[in-house]
Each structure stands twice: as C-alpha cells, then as structure tokens.
Amino acid sequence: MADASPLPEAAVAAERLTKRYGSLTAVEDLTFSVAPGEIVGFLGPNGAGKSSTMRILAGTMAGTSGRAAIWGVSVALEPAEAKRHMAYMPENNPLPEDLKVEEYLTLRARLKDVPADRVAARVAKVMEDCDLARRAARQLIGQLSKGFRQRVGIADALLAEPKVVILDEPTIGLDPHQIVGIRDLIRSLRGKMAVLISSHILHEVEQVCDKVVIINRGRLVAQGRPADLRRELIPTANFSVVTRATLADVTRATLAAEPAALIEALGETEGWTRYRLALPAASPARETLATALIAAGLPLREIAEERIGLEDIFIAATRRSPAELRRP
Amino acid sequence: MRHFRTLLAHELRAAALAGGTWVSAALFLALMGAVHWFAVLDGAEAPQPATPLEATFQLFWIPLLCVLPLLTMRSFAEERRQGTLAALLTTPASPAAVVWAKFTAVWLTWLAFWVAFAGFPALVAQRLGTAGDFRLGDPVVLGGGLAFIAVSGLLHVALGVFCSCLTRSSALAALLTFVGLLAFTAAGGALEKLPIESWEWLGWLREPAAHLRTFSHMEDFTRGILDARPFVLYASGMLLCLGLAVLTVEGQE
Numbered sequence: 182m183a184d185a186s187p188l189p190e191a192a193v194a195a196e197r198l199t200k201r202y203g204s205l206t207a208v209e210d211l212t213f214s215v216a217p218g219e220i221v222g223f224l225g226p227n228g229a230g231k232s233s234t235m236r237i238l239a240g241t242m243a244g245t246s247g248r249a250a251i252w253g254v255s256v257a258l259e260p261a262e263a264k265r266h267m268a269y270m271p272e273n274n275p276l277p278e279d280l281k282v283e284e285y286l287t288l289r290a291r292l293k294d295v296p297a298d299r300v301a302a303r304v305a306k307v308m309e310d311c312d313l314a315r316r317a318a319r320q321l322i323g324q325l326s327k328g329f330r331q332r333v334g335i336a337d338a339l340l341a342e343p344k345v346v347i348l349d350e351p352t353i354g355l356d357p358h359q360i361v362g363i364r365d366l367i368r369s370l371r372g373k374m375a376v377l378i379s380s381h382i383l384h385e386v387e388q389v390c391d392k393v394v395i396i397n398r399g400r401l402v403a404q405g406r407p408a409d410l411r412r413e414l415i416p417t418a419n420f421s422v423v424t425r426a427t428l429a430d431v432t433r434a435t436l437a438a439e440p441a442a443l444i445e446a447l448g449e450t451e452g453w454t455r456y457r458l459a460l461p462a463a464s465p466a467r468e469t470l471a472t473a474l475i476a477a478g479l480p481l482r483e484i485a486e487e488r489i490g491l492e493d494i495f496i497a498a499t500r501r502s503p504a505e506l507r508r509p
Numbered sequence: 510m511r512h513f514r515t516l517l518a519h520e521l522r523a524a525a526l527a528g529g530t531w532v533s534a535a536l537f538l539a540l541m542g543a544v545h546w547f548a549v550l551d552g553a554e555a556p557q558p559a560t561p562l563e564a565t566f567q568l569f570w571i572p573l574l575c576v577l578p579l580l581t582m583r584s585f586a587e588e589r590r591q592g593t594l595a596a597l598l599t600t601p602a603s604p605a606a607v608v609w610a611k612f613t614a615v616w617l618t619w620l621a622f623w624v625a626f627a628g629f630p631a632l633v634a635q636r637l638g639t640a641g642d643f644r645l646g647d648p649v650v651l652g653g654g655l656a657f658i659a660v661s662g663l664l665h666v667a668l669g670v671f672c673s674c675l676t677r678s679s680a681l682a683a684l685l686t687f688v689g690l691l692a693f694t695a696a697g698g699a700l701e702k703l704p705i706e707s708w709e710w711l712g713w714l715r716e717p718a719a720h721l722r723t724f725s726h727m728e729d730f731t732r733g734i735l736d737a738r739p740f741v742l743y744a745s746g747m748l749l750c751l752g753l754a755v756l757t758v759e760g761q762e
Contacts, residue, residue, distance in 0.1 A: 241595050261601045269599045275592030279526065291515045292600040 189253035192217045192345050192375030193238060198247035200233050200399075207233040209399040211247070215392075217344065218372040222386035222393040223379040224495055230399035231379045232272050235349050238377070239269035252344050265294060268338035272349040272379075274330060278323030282313055282333055285322060286340060293341035307336040311366065328359040335366065346370065348378045352385060364389055387491040395498045403498035411489050414497040417443075417459040418467050422474065423483040424454060431456050434477035439466035453482055512602040516610030524618050533579045537572050537622045544568050545629045549637075549645070562630055562646055566654040566731055567724070570694050572622075573665060574687055580618055581669025582683035584611040585758070590677040594758070604758040608670065608751055616666045623658045627651055650731045657730035657739075661723065664743040665690060667750035674757040694723055 191214035200208040208230040215221045225231045236242040238249050240256045240263055249256040252266035277285060283304060290300045308314040311332040317325055322333060331351060338346050351367070352360045360382070367389050370376050380386050386393060387407060394404040403410050424431065428446050435442045435458050443459040460466055466473070471484050524530045548561040557564065588594035597607060630646030637645070672685035726739040 239599055241598055261603060264599060264601045271592070271596060271599075273592065275596050277591070277593050279523070288515070288519055289600065292512050292597075292602045294601060 188217050191215060191250070192219070192252055193221075193347075193377055194248070194250040194253075195234065195238065196248040196250075198234060198237060198249060199245045200230070200237060200242070201245045207399050208237070208244070208396075211396065211399065211401050213394045213401060213404050215345070215375045215377050217375050219392060220367065220371055220376040220378065220390045222390035222491075223377055223396075224383065224386065224393055224491075225379075225396040226499055229396045229499075231396065232349055233399075234396070235269070235347050235377070235379065236271070239267065239271075239347055240264055241269070241271070265341075266343055267345040267347065268293075268341065268343040269347045270334040270338045270349060270351060272353070274334035274351075276322045276330060276333060278321065280322055281319055282308070282322060282325070283318045285333065286336060289337050290340050293343075295341050303340055303342075307339050310339065310369075311336040312362065327354045328356065331355060331359070331363065335363065339370075343374060345375045345377070348376065350379055350381070352380055352382055360385060383491040383495055393491065393494075395495060397499040403494070407491055407494060410494045410498070412462055414494055415489050416462050418462050418464070419487040419489075420458040420460065420470060421447075421483070421485050421487055422456045422458055422481065424456070424474075424479050424481050425452055426454075426479040428454075428456070430477070430479060431458075431474075434474050434479055435470070437477070438470055438473035439464050442466070457487075510603065510606045510609065512600075513606045513610055516602060516606055517613055520610050520614030521617065524614055527583075529579065529583065530618060533576050534622055534625070536579070537576045538625060540572050540575065541565065541626045542629060544571065545626075545633070549633055560645070560647060560650060561633075562650045562654070563728075563731055566650070566657070566727060569654075569658065569727060573694065574690055576622070577619060577665055577669055577690065578683040578686040580615050581666060581673055581686055582679040583673070584615060584670050585673040585754075586676050586679045586682040589674075590679075598758075605755045608674075608754045608758060612667055612670045612747075612751055612754075615670065616662055619662050619666055620655075620659055623655055627655065649733045653730040653733050654727070656735075657727045660730075660740060660743050661726065664693075664746035664750065667747040667754070668693070671750040671754040671757070674754045696721060 193215035195211055195213050198208055198211040199206070211230070211234060223231055223235070233242065237244040238251065238256060240249075240260045243257065251263040254263040254266065256263045280288070286304045286307065287300060290303055291297075295303050305314065308318055313329065313332055313336055317329050317333070320329075322330065325333065331354070335348070335351060338348065348367070352363050355363065364385055367376060367378065371391070378386070378390065390407075392404065392406055393410065395402050395410075403414060405413070422431065426434075428444065432444045435444055439460050441461050441464070445457045445459075447455040447457055449455075458470070460470070467486070471481075474481060474484065545561065545565045548564040551557055551564070552561045559567065585594065588597070594607075598604065630651065634645045668689045669682075669686040672689060673679075673682040675685065676682050720738055720742050726736075729736055729739070
C-alpha cells in the first residue's frame with residue numbers, strides 16, 4: 182500500500198545470490214538490482230535459473246547463499262515484511278479452480294493486508310484494470326481461459342498496490358491480442374511500482390522494459406539499458422546497401438569513409454546487388470556513409486542501418502564465454 | 510497468526526462447498542447409523558454390559574480410520590499438487606497461520622459430523638416410543654463421548670494434516686493417515702490387552718502405557734470422568750504434529 186517511507190536505492194536487490202540443488206548449481210553469484218518505479222526484463226534461455234531467482238526473491242524458496250532484498254528488507258530475515266512490499270506471480274500461475282474470480286481476489290486482498298474498508302474498492306479497481314469486471318468476475322476460475330487466468334494472476338499481483346511486482350512469464354500461452362493487453366497494463370505501472378518480468382518474447386520485453394538483466398547457466402551475462410547493451414555486446418553497425426555498383430567500387434567508397442569497414446556482397450537481383458557494410462559501432466562514418474557513397478558516384482537504390490534488436494543482444498550475451506564473464 | 514481468521518473462514522467455506530465433505534458426511538452417518546442400530550438391536554435381544562450409546566462410542570475407531578483420512582487428505586496435498594500452496598505463501602500469511610487454519614477447519618468439520626450423530630439416539634428413542642428413557646441416550650455418555658472425540662480429535666486431525674503435508678498425492682496422504690491412526694489406536698488397544706503389569710522386564714513401559722490407552726480414555730470420558738492426562742497427551746501430540754507440519758511447509762521448495 183502507498184505510504185510515505187523513504188525510497189530505497191533498490192526496490193529489488195540480489196547480491197551474490199547462489200542456489201544449489203545437490204551438485205547442480207541453478208544460480209551462481211548473481212548480482213543485480215531494480216530501481217523503484219523501473220521495469221526490468223529478466224531474460225535467459227530455458228533452465229538459465231530465472232524462475233529459481235524469482236522464487237528466491239519472492240521468498241518462496243531459500244537461496245543457498247547471498248542476499249535478496251525487497252524494498253531494503255531482507256527476504257530471508259524478515260519474510261513477512263518483505264512480502265508486504267511485494268507481489269509475485271509464479272510461472273504457470275496456479276489458481277484455485279473452485280473459487281469465483283471476485284471471491285479469490287477478495288481473499289487475497291485480505292491476506293495482503295488491504296484495509297477492510299478498501300477491499301471491495303481495490304478488488305473492483307484491479308478487475309476493471311485487468312478487464313475482468315464484465316466477463317469474468319462471477320465465473321469460477323476453473324472455467325476461465327488461459328488469458329483470463331493470467332489476468333487474474335496479474336490482478337492479484339496489483340491488489341495491494343505493492344512497491345515491487347515480480348512476474349514470471351506473464352504472457353506465456355496468450356494470443357497476440359491478450360499479449361498487447363498485458364503489455365499495456367505492465368507499461369502503465371512504470372513509475373508506480375518496480376516490475377521484474379521474465380519472458381521469452383523478447384520483442385515484448387524490449388517494448389516494455391527500461392532495463393534488461395540477462396542470465397545464462399545461472400550467471401549474469403549482461404545487464405543494462407538495451408541501447409547500452411547494444412553498444413557493449415554488438416561492436417558493429419551494419420548497413421544494408423542496394424546498388425548497381427561492383428564490389429570493388431563499393432569497397433573503395435566505403436573504405437574511404439571508414440578504413441576499418443568490412444564489406445560483404447549478399448546477392449544480386451535484376452542487376453541490383455545487396456551489400457552488407459559493417460562499420461565499428463563508434464565510427465563517425467555511420468552518420469556520413471550515405472553521403473560518402475553518393476559522392477563516390479554509386480547508383481544507390483537503398484541504404485539502411487540494420488536494426489539490432491533485443492534478440493541479437495540476447496544471443497550475443499548468452500554466447501559469451503566463461504572467460505569473458507570473469508573479466509571485470 | 511494475524512491471518513488465521515481469514516484463512517479459517519476460507520477453509521470452512523471451502524469445506525462446506527466441497528463435494529468430498531458431503532460424501533464423507535454421508536459415509537460417516539451411514540456407518541454410525543448402522544453401528545448404533547446394531548447396538549440397539551443387541552441391547553434389545555439380551556442384557557449387555559454397555560448401553561447402546563456406550564457400545565457405539567466404543568467403535569469410534571471405525572469412522573476414525575475410514576472417514577477422518579478423507580477429511581484431512583486434501584488439506585495440503587491437493588494444494589501442493591495444484592501449486593496454490595506456494596502462491597498462498599507469497600502473501601504475508603505465515604506457514605503457521607496456514608497450518609492452524611487448515612487444522613482447525615478439519616477439526617470443526619469432524620466435530621460437526623459427531624454432533625450430527627448425536628441426533629441418532631434421539632431418533633431411536635422417538636421411533637421406539639421411549640422418549641425420556643435415558644438408557645438409550647444418556648446425556649452424560651453422549652456429552653462425555655463427544656468430549657472424548659473433541660479432545661482425541663486434536664491429535665488425530667493434526668496427524669492427518671501432517672501426513673497431508675508430506676505428499677502431493679491425496680490418496681497417499683489418506684493412506685499415511687490411516688496407517689498412523691491405526692498404529693496409534695491399535696497401540697492403545699494392544700496396551701490395554703497386554704498384561705504388562707505381570708511382565709517385569711517391561712516394567713519401564715507401565716507408566717507410559719497407562720497414558721496411551723485410548724479406549725480407556727474413551728470409557729472414562731463416557732462415564733463422566735475427566736482426567737488431565739488424556740488432555741496433555743492429545744494436546745501435546747497435536748502440538749508436535751502441527752509443529753512438524755509448519756516445518757514441513759516452511760521447508761518445501
């Protein structure tokens with residue numbers, strides 16, 4: 182619930198978190214944070230340790246070592262207090278089948294210490310926000326579609342207006358319309374609460390998140406704003422150029438603008454050849470390349486900088502070798 | 510334990526709406542109705558050392574073994590199977606509050622079954638036209654018997670709840686509870702039959718055995734004798750089982 186307590190430095194803090202299941206290390210020495218009001222995407226391949234990390238942060242599983250804190254409160258030492266600041270929607274979103282949506286949310290509101298005189302209003306508000314009020318409020322949860330069940334899970338997470346929301350794969354199994362709805366809902370939380378969200382749909386994460394944390398085999402491989410990670414992990418800026426000029430002419434004109442450029446012919450259609458020109462990401466020629474090629478007299482039909490998406494960043498980050506990861 | 514009342518209300522409501530509860534109630538009343546009816550018939554044929562109501566309470570172990578596991582089996586096992594227990598524990602509600610709420614709900618349901626059974630002696634008296642004849646429904650026997658069920662139920666229900674914490678399978682939880690209750694009841698019964706007093710090498714067992722005689726406790730209660738020792742036994746057993754249940758729930762990963 183909203184209160185006047187001072188803002189902590191990190192709404193979510195994982196410090197050297199480690200989780201071992203016997204000889205298997207699911208999470209190793211993982212450190213990252215989520216600032217108040219920030220939306221952070223938590224990414225990693227299957228089995229990377231995302232759900233284990235989220236469960237430790239949510240207090241439903243103990244870590245082997247390290248510290249997890251929610252709103253400055255240690256999850257291990259003061260679990261009840263930490264849970265008061267946080268809501269967690271686990272993967273697969275388990276819900277009781279035999280309760281109606283409204284009944285379930287009312288029960289959860291009471292358990293989450295929503296003041297008795299505000300329970301009905303909060304339940305009505307989250308059902309409205311999650312588009313449950315009209316079609317699902319009085320239905321048994323067991324009769325709901327996957328999309329509505331996910332909405333119930335998110336409505337539950339928002340009930341007590343927590344400072345931190347942890348969502349494990351909230352869009353899994355949803356159709357594109359439902360994904361857009363959930364995305365808009367999560368986006369509306371920016372600035373109001375810190376959100377840590379794991380998803381396999383990188384395009385969605387990129388559209389919603391301020392920052393991403395990428396883990397692989399339980400270890401942190403990258404974290405930061407997508408633009409910063411792009412610079413860090415993908416050192417080249419690739420341009421796609423379609424022209425009638427020969428490879429020799431294109432090479433000459435490109436190297437004149439940027440001597441470190443790499444040129445590659447991709448294929449020819451009706452006399453027009455597509456080239457990929459790879460420039461160092463920091464090269465000033467990124468801004469003058471088009472002018473330079475035209476000035477060299479090349480007959481250009483198309484020139485565009487290839488967009489580097491979160492998918493490229495994710496692949497680059499998760500391919501990092503252990504030696505690279507150990508580098509300070 | 511701040512959320513105990515909220516959780517208890519939810520558990521009681523869930524029990525009232527669950528088909529399993531009503532099936533268990535029907536099974537319980539059918540069993541006890543049959544047992545009581547046969548006790549009345551026996552009493553009508555020849556003089557018996559116990560009144561029909563006392564004889565019925567002496568067979569308390571039949572519904573204990575057949576019906577109680579059906580009530581306790583779902584308390585945790587089903588929630589663990591569905592994953593809703595983990596979701597419940599993401600709220601500020603403590604594992605202790607969850608365990609106590611589930612225990613109390615089943616215990617109250619179990620008592621409600623027995624209170625419903627209390628209508629049988631009145632029904633028999635009405636059918637036989639012997640209303641006011643206390644031999645068929647002595648209030649002391651009835652009250653004492655129900656008090657025994659309430660007190661012993663503390664441990665019996667707690668054992669069932671603990672067994673339900675141990676597994677995701679309701680059937681396995683019921684089986685574990687059945688075995689646990691059978692062992693406890695049979696141990697109490699066996700200790701009453703064995704002439705421990707005459708076996709010197711078992712002398713050390715005399716004192717603890719005196720505390721475990723479940724059937725003696727039941728007879729004492731139905732005679733209106735209230736001894737503190739059964740209270741201590743069943744209450745401490747309940748605390749042990751529920752403590753273990755809380756630790757099990759906390760430790761589940």
